[in-house]
Amino acid sequence: MATISTHLIVFLIPLLLTLLPASFSRSHLSTTFYSKTCPQFDQILEQTTTNKQINSPATAGAALRLMFHDCAERDADINLSLPGDGFDVVVRAKAALELSCPGVVSCADILAAATRNLVHFVGGPYYTVLLGRKDSLISKSSLVTPSALPKPNMTLDQMIDIFAKFKFNIQEMVALSGGHTIGFSHCSEFASGIYGYSPNQQYDPTYNPQLAQGLEKACSGYKNNPSLSVFNDIMTPNKFDNAYFQNLPKGWGILASDRVLFTDPRTRPFVEKYAKDQKAFFNDFAKAMQKLSLVGIKTGRHGEIRRRCDAFNN
Ligand code: HEM
Known part of the structure; x- marks a missing residue:
């Protein structure tokens, strides 16, 4: 249990940190960011999000909440408010993407695009998501203010x-x-x-x-x-x-x-x-x-592409 919790915190806090101000340059981002390095990005993500939502209808809500505001709360009250399906869909998409294009797609991009797909799948608007985010290199619960x-x-x-x-x-x-x-x-x-x-x-x-x-x-x-x-x-x-x-x-x-x-x-x-x-x-x-999906994101050398979404590379 303790190991799971630790993993979850490592997974979550960087996501929360994407809500905190940080330096990024919009010029690193584009809607076609993976078109050469991972041409199947859209297709793989679409397949994963659709399957997951059909099998677990709570996924869309869980991912949307995760995208916005679950992180600090989960850290504080770790067992009661787990939108597990939100993490799971990211983990599944990451596993599928790693098989096709290892070390290329960030977990932060996966969450942003998966949330968009899921919102659309359950009837909401489709919107373009700029891609090219990196995953955070730091994860400190002390940076999460209540x-x-x-x-x-x-x-x-x-x-x-x-x-x-x-x-x-x-x-x-x-x-x-x-x-x-x-x-x-x-x-x-x-x-x-x-x-x-x-x-x-x-x-x-x-x-x-x-x-x-x-x-x-x-x-x-x-x-x-x-x-x-x-x-x-x-x-x-x-x-x-x-x-x-x-x-x-x-x-x-x-x-x-x-x-x-x-x-x-x-x-x-x-x-x-x-x-x-x-x-x-x-x-x-x-x-x-x-706008939310761009707040405080990391790009370029300010971040990394994680191999696993719940752990730093080093
Ligand atoms: C305006 C301030 C907001 C407050 C005070 C708030 C608070 C909450 C709370 C307390 C829950 C229930 C959590 C639980 O019992 O597990 C919740 C659920 C949720 N929130 Fe918010 N929220 C706010 C804004 C937002 C925003 C901006 C979004 C997304 C754009 C969002 C998306 C969601 C979703 C999708 C759920 C359902 C999660 C699930 O089914 O797993 N919330 N929110």
């Missing part, structure tokens, strides 16, 4: 500040939060809103009361069974669409950080827009994902 990633109990101000650090504005933050149109949340992430919210209220009043009641039942015993979880989008949980935004005005957001997007006037107009207009959501989500 406030680097948003948590569901943060205020909107805190969330806005975190996104602003990565140069995302409020609209981009709302569009990216639309990632919660797929995937799960563990009961512990929203339990405070359904079990004795305040001395006078059992439920957080921003919940639809029926939903809160349903969640209360679904999560009963979650302390003894920490793996209990519910879908983020109760209407179309496995489909990437704009139902997440249609849910929010009804109080059907699972996390407090989802519901606040409708209750706060700074974010509500974007929620209303995306609820009405799926195309606008897809467009803004795709652009924000392209």
